[in-house]
Amino acid sequence: MNKTDKINEAYTNTLDVLKEYTDCTPIFIAISGSTSYGTDLPESDIDIKGIYIQDLDSILRMEYIEQIGGDSEKSKDDRKKDLVLYEFSRFVELLSNNNPNIIELLNISEDCVLYEHD
Secondary structure, three states, X not given: OOHHHHHHHHHHHHHHHHHOOOOEEEEEEEEEOHHHHOOOOOOOOOEEEEEEEEOHXXXXXXXXXXXXXXXXXXXXXXXXXXXXXXXXXXXXXXXXOOOHHHHHHHOOOHHHEEEEOO
């Protein structure tokens, strides 16, 4: 599978995962990690990071989801293995702590941005 196909597959998987979270609206999705740095190898995976906003109704029902994918997911779902999406409030919290994963998103090159909400 070539790099473009791998990126398309990773983005499609991200959209499929988001369908499970109907109360979460993505506002930014980008390629991160070695692919975004240009240091990836043919066998490298595609890491996806992003930000979403959760509906206020869900938050008020105490159903707040601070992160989708990554270490927060104990599931065996391979689609979530290389995917981390942060709820906006969590993103701001991590940003205020100078989290390197968040700083990376602030400096992502334009060609790695897969989605930006209007």
